[in-house]
Amino acid sequence: MEKNKGFKLLDIEDIKLFINGEWVSSSSNSYFTLKNPSTGETVTKVPRGGRKEAIEAIEAASEAFQNWAKLTAYERADYLLKLRDLMLENEDELATIMSIEMGKAYTEACGEVKYAASFLTWYAEEGRRIYGETIPASVSNKRLFVVKQPVGVIAAITPWNFPLAMMTRKLGPALAAGCTGIVKPASQSPLSALAFAKLVEMAGIPKGVVNIVAGATQEISDEIFENPSVKKISFTGSTEVGKTLVEKSAPLLKKLALELGGHAPFIVFEDADLEKASEGALASKFRNAGQTCVCANRIYVHENVKDKFLKILVEKVKQLKIGNSLDETIQIGPLVNEEGVRKVEEHVLDAVEKGATVLQGGRRFGDQGCFYEPTVLADVTKEMKIMTEETFGPVAPIIAFNNEDEVIKEANDTIYGLAAYLYTSDISRAVRVSESLNFGVIGLNDGVPGAAQAPFGGMNQSGYGREGGHQGIRDYLEEKYISLGI
Ligand code: SIN
Numbered sequence: 001m002e003k004n005k006g007f008k009l010l011d012i013e014d015i016k017l018f019i020n021g022e023w024v025s026s027s028s029n030s031y032f033t034l035k036n037p038s039t040g041e042t043v044t045k046v047p048r049g050g051r052k053e054a055i056e057a058i059e060a061a062s063e064a065f066q067n068w069a070k071l072t073a074y075e076r077a078d079y080l081l082k083l084r085d086l087m088l089e090n091e092d093e094l095a096t097i098m099s100i101e102m103g104k105a106y107t108e109a110c111g112e113v114k115y116a117a118s119f120l121t122w123y124a125e126e127g128r129r130i131y132g133e134t135i136p137a138s139v140s141n142k143r144l145f146v147v148k149q150p151v152g153v154i155a156a157i158t159p160w161n162f163p164l165a166m167m168t169r170k171l172g173p174a175l176a177a178g179c180t181g182i183v184k185p186a187s188q189s190p191l192s193a194l195a196f197a198k199l200v201e202m203a204g205i206p207k208g209v210v211n212i213v214a215g216a217t218q219e220i221s222d223e224i225f226e227n228p229s230v231k232k233i234s235f236t237g238s239t240e241v242g243k244t245l246v247e248k249s250a251p252l253l254k255k256l257a258l259e260l261g262g263h264a265p266f267i268v269f270e271d272a273d274l275e276k277a278s279e280g281a282l283a284s285k286f287r288n289a290g291q292t293c294v295c296a297n298r299i300y301v302h303e304n305v306k307d308k309f310l311k312i313l314v315e316k317v318k319q320l321k322i323g324n325s326l327d328e329t330i331q332i333g334p335l336v337n338e339e340g341v342r343k344v345e346e347h348v349l350d351a352v353e354k355g356a357t358v359l360q361g362g363r364r365f366g367d368q369g370c371f372y373e374p375t376v377l378a379d380v381t382k383e384m385k386i387m388t389e390e391t392f393g394p395v396a397p398i399i400a401f402n403n404e405d406e407v408i409k410e411a412n413d414t415i416y417g418l419a420a421y422l423y424t425s426d427i428s429r430a431v432r433v434s435e436s437l438n439f440g441v442i443g444l445n446d447g448v449p450g451a452a453q454a455p456f457g458g459m460n461q462s463g464y465g466r467e468g469g470h471q472g473i474r475d476y477l478e479e480k481y482i483s484l485g486i
Contacts, residue, residue, distance in 0.1 A: 021207025049215030064208030127176030257465025262418030280447030417459030
């Protein structure tokens, strides 16, 4: 595994945390081990940060906030754009690190580096457009203003499935707004965050503005929620954990943004372009080996076009090459770990026992690593686990439907509300159905709707708050009303 050696950004034999501009080990001198999900081999050991490191990081961020907040938006934008340039210059290494630690296919990981960098570009620009307001006063001797100011120290708790993009989607607006912060990366993907920290250092961003503390999730997150200096927390992860964070945020009434789980319906109407619909389904379902919160989880296809659609889709799925994530010719890498594979196995087994037909795949792949074959299941029904629980794996369940009202009802019948997709060539139906789906993101004839300039977030139990777009910077700002007597 040549690519595993000789990183410029990280000393893989001696990984350190990044606090107050320094590279440090954990005070408890304990470590956790990272394994490459393609091979099962140990990649390295990572210092297990805990409360002490979280306290130090928050103190450093509080100290750094004093000056960072005073910079002009233009000065902060220069830093962000420098960081963006460094990310792009180091795309190969960042993608390789990501691929080794959490299994994303290398070419897709390169795409993620660009996606992550695009949040820095967008928010460098957006920071320059944090406009205030003047309000007409009701008396002649007053002037009323609203100014926007950074909330202060923030915390970003980031997921393993997009280790860089979900971090810059939070840090980009935070830094542009004038906030400083602590990042707690997922334990499956701390190296991407630490390599990013190296770029923060290279960009000359003042010490303490960004701090990265990997390690004991419970301890670090307890400190984040209990420390009064942290004013806002943004979390991407499961709905289950999101609910506990809502409780934890209550005592100090911390601002919270939650990007939680999803169970996306993907609807193919009989008037859809089936070639495009199957391409969209492939992209939505098999991106990151099915490990995204916006993956198509239930593919509803009109009865009249089901057979034709399935034929095209299965043919495309057969072409997907599976293998070591660093192999530039593969599209499907491993799942993040054994637990991930077990969940997929459980869902497929349950579906088959309840009457689903396996049209493609349906089992583990190879005898090492955490691979599962890209799979298509037909004859899927509501009683199957796969219809309500997030599979987080490369399994496309197909359900036939007959009419529009029925499929909208089925699509909305979920506790989640993150993303939904529909394919149709009827413009009235496109508008009608898009408006009827209770989801925060709609892919209308589009299998990959995410973009830095667009708001991303969920309804119902998929969380609250929006990231990306001009909306994504709001939560990092306080609106202050000033009444001036003259
Ligand atoms: C996610 O699945 O959480 C993010 C997907 C995206 O930004 O496209």
